[in-house]
Amino acid sequence: MNKQQLFENIKRKKSFLCVGLDTDIKKIPEHLLKEEDPIFAFNKAIIDATAPYCIAYKPNLAFYESMGVKGWIAFEKTVQYIKSNYPDQFIIADAKRGDIGNTSAMYARTFFEELDIDSVTVAPYMGEDSVTPFLTYKGKWVILLALTSNKGSHDFQLTEDKDGERLFEKVLRKSQEWANDENMMYVVGATQGRMFEDIRKIVPSHFLLVPGIGAQGGSLEEVCKYGMTPECGLIVNSSRAIIYADKTESFAETAGKEAHKVQMQMEEQLKNIC
Numbered sequence: 720m721n722k723q724q725l726f727e728n729i730k731r732k733k734s735f736l737c738v739g740l741d742t743d744i745k746k747i748p749e750h751l752l753k754e755e756d757p758i759f760a761f762n763k764a765i766i767d768a769t770a771p772y773c774i775a776y777k778p779n780l781a782f783y784e785s786m787g788v789k790g791w792i793a794f795e796k797t798v799q800y801i802k803s804n805y806p807d808q809f810i811i812a813d814a815k816r817g818d819i820g821n822t823s824a825m826y827a828r829t830f831f832e833e834l835d836i837d838s839v840t841v842a843p844y845m846g847e848d849s850v851t852p853f854l855t856y857k858g859k860w861v862i863l864l865a866l867t868s869n870k871g872s873h874d875f876q877l878t879e880d881k882d883g884e885r886l887f888e889k890v891l892r893k894s895q896e897w898a899n900d901e902n903m904m905y906v907v908g909a910t911q912g913r914m915f916e917d918i919r920k921i922v923p924s925h926f927l928l929v930p931g932i933g934a935q936g937g938s939l940e941e942v943c944k945y946g947m948t949p950e951c952g953l954i955v956n957s958s959r960a961i962i963y964a965d966k967t968e969s970f971a972e973t974a975g976k977e978a979h980k981v982q983m984q985m986e987e988q989l990k991n992i993c
């Protein structure tokens with residue numbers, strides 16, 4: 720999916736919501752445990768209920784890998800289910816990969832060839848040769864960690880060099896030598912508020928993946944005020960606040976309602992640009 724198609728989907732659905740599929744066997748409703756594949760059964764119900772209100776899904780690999788082979792199978796089935804039934808949904812493999820070049824090439828093969836997923840999150844710490852193998856696939860996206868939502872983001876990302884440039888700013892500037900706004904997005908946490916102004920000075924037109932509304936307390940209004948571009952430029956993720964809003968048999972219906980609430984707030988924000 721290219722940038723224009725993504726924006727078309729956002730305009731059509733009046734939403735830039737990404738539903739995070741952080742599916743934890745210990746948190747899903749008990750009645751699903753009798754299913755042959757409880758993780759997939761949960762995801763399928765959540766996807767069917769939320770698809771009208773979102774434009775992307777982000778399964779986080781940690782939740783699947785923690786279950787070994789069974790988890791990986793549930794992950795693959797989830798990806799295939801979205802691709803077959805909701806082909807307009809943008810899929811993000813939240814894997815936070817990145818290693819020496821030949822190893823990164825294998826990670827890229829996993830997500831882009833084997834699974835044919837739209838995008839993968841990548842950590843920038845190991846530099847150019849750890850990121851560029853992911854950029855050799857036409858129509859696929861790297862989503863590079865820039866300024867994350869957690870407290871630890873202060874430890875390295877906000878440190879300054881002798882010229883006053885902060886590390887996340889260096890990541891944004893340097894990575895533009897390898898990629899452009901048609902094959903790279905950046906992760907910026909919703910909890911970072913006004914920092915979106917500084918981010919937009921360096922990447923005025925790139926899409927940003929923004930996790931941190933909902934359970935982490937980030938403000939959608941602030942993200943939009945300081946981070947929205949004329950082409951929206953935002954994919955805002957919420958995981959726990961949507962998928963675990965209800966632990967009863969009506970969990971999927973409630974997830975749909977929660978996603979709809981966020982979609983309506985997004986519709987309000989989109990009125991400023993389209």
Ligand SMILES: O=C(O)c1cc(=O)[nH]c(=O)n1[C@@H]1O[C@H](COP(=O)(O)O)[C@@H](O)[C@H]1O
Pocket residue numbers: 739741779813840866867868869906907908930931932933934935956957958959960
């Ligand atoms: O790359 C990410 O998606 C990510 C980056 C970041 O800075 N903060 C962050 O929370 N995430 C992920 O976004 C999701 C947030 O989940 P909730 O806090 O439950 O909405 C989790 O899958 C996190 O791993």
